[in-house]
Amino acid sequence: MVFCPEVVILSFSRVLKMPVLIILWCAGAWVVLAETGTDHQRHQARTAAKAVLSAEGISPTLPPNEVGQILVAMYHRIGKKERTWTRTQENFKSDLVELYKEGYRPVSLLDYVENRVSIPAGTTPVVLTFDDGRIDNFRIIEENGAPTVDPTSAVGILEQFHAEHPDFPLEATFFLHGKVPFGQSKWISYKLNYLVAKGMDVGNHTTGHDNLSLSQYSRPERIQRVIGEQAQYLEKMLTEHPTYRVAALALCHGQRPRHRALWRFLSAGLTNGYAYANAAVLNVGSGPAPAPASTAFNPHSVPRVRASEIGTGRLGLRAWLRYFDRYPNRRYISDGDVKTLTVPLHLKEMIDKTKLNKAQVVYSNSEP
Numbered sequence: 001m002v003f004c005p006e007v008v009i010l011s012f013s014r015v016l017k018m019p020v021l022i023i024l025w026c027a028g029a030w031v032v033l034a035e036t037g038t039d040h041q042r043h044q045a046r047t048a049a050k051a052v053l054s055a056e057g058i059s060p061t062l063p064p065n066e067v068g069q070i071l072v073a074m075y076h077r078i079g080k081k082e083r084t085w086t087r088t089q090e091n092f093k094s095d096l097v098e099l100y101k102e103g104y105r106p107v108s109l110l111d112y113v114e115n116r117v118s119i120p121a122g123t124t125p126v127v128l129t130f131d132d133g134r135i136d137n138f139r140i141i142e143e144n145g146a147p148t149v150d151p152t153s154a155v156g157i158l159e160q161f162h163a164e165h166p167d168f169p170l171e172a173t174f175f176l177h178g179k180v181p182f183g184q185s186k187w188i189s190y191k192l193n194y195l196v197a198k199g200m201d202v203g204n205h206t207t208g209h210d211n212l213s214l215s216q217y218s219r220p221e222r223i224q225r226v227i228g229e230q231a232q233y234l235e236k237m238l239t240e241h242p243t244y245r246v247a248a249l250a251l252c253h254g255q256r257p258r259h260r261a262l263w264r265f266l267s268a269g270l271t272n273g274y275a276y277a278n279a280a281v282l283n284v285g286s287g288p289a290p291a292p293a294s295t296a297f298n299p300h301s302v303p304r305v306r307a308s309e310i311g312t313g314r315l316g317l318r319a320w321l322r323y324f325d326r327y328p329n330r331r332y333i334s335d336g337d338v339k340t341l342t343v344p345l346h347l348k349e350m351i352d353k354t355k356l357n358k359a360q361v362v363y364s365n366s367e368p
């Protein structure tokens with residue numbers, strides 16, 4: 001189920017005889033739910049998109065658009081049977097194949113929110129996230145006393161795919177709650193150190209998978225405790241990376257404190273003398289996220305898309321990939337240079353010049 005506390009759906013009539021939008025107000029942001037248009041228009045857009053992609057999905061001819069939208073994919077369990085919160089191992093692998101072929105390249109969550117996206121020209125960033133730290137995300141198998149990564153767990157699948165496709169970076173963030181993330185008490189510290197050593201990230205999912213909209217979290221100290229203590233614990237277990245800071249929070253159940261005045265404690269706070277700071281706060285559902293240099297971007301309310309086939313209400317990862325097949329000009333396309341921000345001239349108003357991170361703006365004259 002996509003949780004969406006404040007839902008307003010607007011639709012515009014087909015009688016306008018032009019592409020129309022169905023958009024929805026969800027968790028403080030507008031999300032495009034569906035778009036119509038004639039079959040001919042959709043076919044033309046799809047054909048144009050396919051025609052310019054090479055075998056590796058890189059398209060130097062697809063014009064850069066660095067205020068286009070980005071998919072932040074949300075996984076939970078990786079298992080044998082597809083369920084509402086479980087992706088099968090085979091479907092997860094085929095997600096990676098499809099993302100790769102369609103020109104998506106993983107970037108770290110923090111590189112995305114801090115506008116340091118560095119991928120080849122013609123490709124699109126994608127952020128991979130996993131919530132809840134189940135054992136099927138990262139399982140250790142002992143062989144002759146030595147730990148090896150279970151190749152059927154999410155980390156094993158990601159590593160194997162990266163080994164076969166070195167230009168598909170090993171970037172993912174695992175949001176963990178409680179004292180035994182990934183379910184094997186013997187390997188807690190080993191796993192966290194392993195992820196960070198490989199360039200992946202550890203994120204915060206509170207101490208007790210806490211639903212922050214409940215009345216018991218109406219006091220600031222309570223919110224700061226469940227976030228701050230979890231960050232502190234994860235950092236303590238990262239014995240080989242003493243300077244690593246846990247800097248992202250995924251909201252459990254997608255829920256925020258009821259009172260907006262308390263939301264600031266999601267991004268920063270203090271508990272028992274320990275200060276935490278979250279550069280990114282992630283929602284649950286339900287559409288693509290704005291580019292980091294876009295006026296619509298809010299790092300403390302980042303939407304994610306469900307990477308699942310069940311219960312997504314046609315708002316899952318595959319549905320959004322089809323959406324970008326139809327409307328490639330809505331998708332973030334990199335210019336391949338972090339020092340420049342290339343934007344079609346007609347999208348000039350979408351740029352938030354306070355978020356450029358020293359990049360120089362270059363306008364292109366590509367058609368809308």
Ligand SMILES: [Zn+2]
Pocket residue numbers: 131132205209252253
């Ligand atoms: Zn969760």
